[in-house]
Amino acid sequence: MTGLLEIRESLKTFYARNEIYLNPCVKFMIALISLIVVNGSMGYMTLLKNPVVVLVIALMCSFMPKNFIVIVAAFWVLLHSYSLAMECAVVVAAVFVIMFLLYFRYTPKHTMVVLLTPLMFAVKIPYAMPVVLGLLGTPLAGASLSCGVVVYYIIKLMSDNVTVFSAMDAESGSQKFRIMLDGILDNKGMFVTLIVFLLTLILVYTIRRMSIDNAWTVAIIAGLTTNAVLLLVCEFVLELQFSVIAIALGTFISFGICILVQFLEFNVDYTRTEIVQFEDDEYYYYVKAVPKNIIAAPEKKVKRINKQHKKVPAKQEKQVTTIKTSHGVSRTTVKQDQNKKNRTKQD
Amino acid sequence: MVNEERVKLMTRMAAYEKEGHKKNKKIVSFFKSDYISMQMLKSVIAATVSFGIMFGLYAMYDFEVFMKEIYQMDLLDFAKSVLILYLIMLGIVLVITYVVSIYRYNRALQSTKVYYANLKKLSQLYGAKE
Numbered sequence: 001m002t003g004l005l006e007i008r009e010s011l012k013t014f015y016a017r018n019e020i021y022l023n024p025c026v027k028f029m030i031a032l033i034s035l036i037v038v039n040g041s042m043g044y045m046t047l048l049k050n051p052v053v054v055l056v057i058a059l060m061c062s063f064m065p066k067n068f069i070v071i072v073a074a075f076w077v078l079l080h081s082y083s084l085a086m087e088c089a090v091v092v093a094a095v096f097v098i099m100f101l102l103y104f105r106y107t108p109k110h111t112m113v114v115l116l117t118p119l120m121f122a123v124k125i126p127y128a129m130p131v132v133l134g135l136l137g138t139p140l141a142g143a144s145l146s147c148g149v150v151v152y153y154i155i156k157l158m159s160d161n162v163t164v165f166s167a168m169d170a171e172s173g174s175q176k177f178r179i180m181l182d183g184i185l186d187n188k189g190m191f192v193t194l195i196v197f198l199l200t201l202i203l204v205y206t207i208r209r210m211s212i213d214n215a216w217t218v219a220i221i222a223g224l225t226t227n228a229v230l231l232l233v234c235e236f237v238l239e240l241q242f243s244v245i246a247i248a249l250g251t252f253i254s255f256g257i258c259i260l261v262q263f264l265e266f267n268v269d270y271t272r273t274e275i276v277q278f279e280d281d282e283y284y285y286y287v288k289a290v291p292k293n294i295i296a297a298p299e300k301k302v303k304r305i306n307k308q309h310k311k312v313p314a315k316q317e318k319q320v321t322t323i324k325t326s327h328g329v330s331r332t333t334v335k336q337d338q339n340k341k342n343r344t345k346q347d
Numbered sequence: 348m349v350n351e352e353r354v355k356l357m358t359r360m361a362a363y364e365k366e367g368h369k370k371n372k373k374i375v376s377f378f379k380s381d382y383i384s385m386q387m388l389k390s391v392i393a394a395t396v397s398f399g400i401m402f403g404l405y406a407m408y409d410f411e412v413f414m415k416e417i418y419q420m421d422l423l424d425f426a427k428s429v430l431i432l433y434l435i436m437l438g439i440v441l442v443i444t445y446v447v448s449i450y451r452y453n454r455a456l457q458s459t460k461v462y463y464a465n466l467k468k469l470s471q472l473y474g475a476k477e
Contacts, residue, residue: 090407094400101393102440106447174410181408 005295008264024062027069031061034073034115037122038080041159045083048076067111077151081158085165087176088158091184095154099147110137110144117148118155124246126152128254130197131223132261134204135216142198149197153190157183189242192234200227211288213270220258224251267293353472360465368462371455383448390444394437402429 015022035054043049061069074096082089104111113133120126129148133141158165161179168176184190204223208215228251235242268290276287374382406413417425 091404094404098397098400101397105389105393106443174407177404177407178409181404 002295004263005267005293008267009295011264027064027066028058028062030115031069031072032058034069034119035076037119038073038076038155041122041155042077042080042084044080044162048079067108070111070115073115077155084158084162085168085176087173088165088180091177091180092154092158095150095184099150103143103147107140107144110141113141113144114148114151117145118152121149121152125250125253125257126193126197127200127224127227127247127250128257130200130227131204131220131254131258134201134223135208135219135258135261136265137205139202139205142201145197145201146194149190149194150184153187153193154184157187188238189240192231192238192240196227196230196234199230200224213273216262216266217259220255220262224255224258227251269293350472353469356465356469356472360462360469363458363462367458371458374452374455375459379449379452382452383445386444386448387441390440391437394440395433398433398436 032054035048035058039049039054047053057072061072078089078092078096081092099114113129117126117129120129126149129145130142133145157180161183164179165176200223203226204219207219207222212218228247231242231247232244234240235244235247269292270290272291274289274291276285276289278285278287377385
């Protein structure tokens with residue numbers, strides 16, 4: 001445990017020291033992964049699949065504010081949708097504009113959640129999202145989470161119906177509209193996921209704020225279990241075509257992620273909990289103080305084992321240096337030769 | 348020599364300046380009622396545009412049927428039901444905007460007050476040294 005805490009402190013120090021370089025790198029990676037995932041799941045416009053274009057745009061995102069990545073990803077989805085069918089692009093644009101007008105104006109801080117949720121869905125571990133948001137945020141983040149879930153299901157809807165859209169001619173525009181809107185409004189899977197995620201988030205947030213020992217761990221376990229059980233129950237009742245194995249595996253991996261988040265964000269020592277009671281003029285205070293686990297980052301000490309001790313007389317040293325600077329190595333060798341000659345003469 | 352208290356104060360203030368002083372200053376530059384009214388106005392525009400988009404999608408969903416029915420239906424009744432839906436949506440958006448705006452204004456005011464108090468304290472610390 002001490003070793004892990006030392007690693008954590010080292011990581012913190014490393015981040016604090018190199019924040020100016022790390023932040024653009026992280027933004028670059030998020031942008032790159034987002035664009036690759038969108039290209040992988042949609043990829044109808046060949047120009048956008050060009051690796052050079054993807055790299056240039058991701059590089060551009062690294063020097064822009066965080067929310068710019070979300071805007072770029074939204075445009076990416078929009079352009080791919082347009083390439084598939086104009087009607088799809090209209091529906092997607094309408095959903096994005098409504099989201100922007102009605103929600104993101106209020107909470108620009110949580111915008112990244114909308115991007116990260118579909119990404120987590122793409123790597124099959126979306127169950128970590130509501131739990132992590134419950135641990136680090138407030139129930140308000142639930143709105144961003146909902147938007148992320150909707151975006152994922154819209155992308156999925158288009159990729160599931162590629163053949164249908166491709167087979168239709170340009171005249172059957174209203175039919176394409178109907179497929180898109182029905183796909184969104186009649187999507188039981190989307191609504192179930194949305195409600196279950198929101199319930200999980202609220203549950204995790206409530207337990208995390210309780211004054212109980214190991215509140216964060218209890219919240220993680222309760223949140224993930226509730227999430228998995230509710231999804232499985234809904235799967236059996238409504239036949240939503242959720243994969244049971246995917247839910248089980250995803251929950252297991254999500255547990256690891258949540259524990260990692262807990263370790264980095266909230267690491268306390270419950271064995272040293274202190275419960276104190278005091279009063280002032282107006283109130284009685286019942287305070288429970290839990291100390292943080294803090295270990296100073298180990299300092300690197302460079303110990304030189306092979307120290308060079310040159311014991312050269314001052315006069316001689318002076319001689320050598322003057323020779324080296326004026327004529328280089330050849331002169332020193334000449335001097336050695338002269339010494340040899342003198343010795344031979346004496347002999 | 349480095350004055351530890353002054354450095355602490357300046358660090359705290361610099362962190363706040365970086366985080367959101369500019370934004371808070373802009374909010375506090377309005378009177379509370381003006382700020383809330385402005386946000387409400389923005390929300391009315393946002394809600395109207397959003398409702399327009401939703402209505403557009405509804406119309407496009409079954410465009411041919413919609414165009415056929417529009418000549419047969421009682422337009423006044425239809426307009427009334429659309430208007431009621433619009434007002435419900437507008438009402439919800441405005442209530443949320445009102446609550447959020449009040450919360451934001453109070454928070455910005457509090458933060459700005461603390462910032463200026465720190466500024467005054469810093470000025471006093473400099474004065475004390477001289």
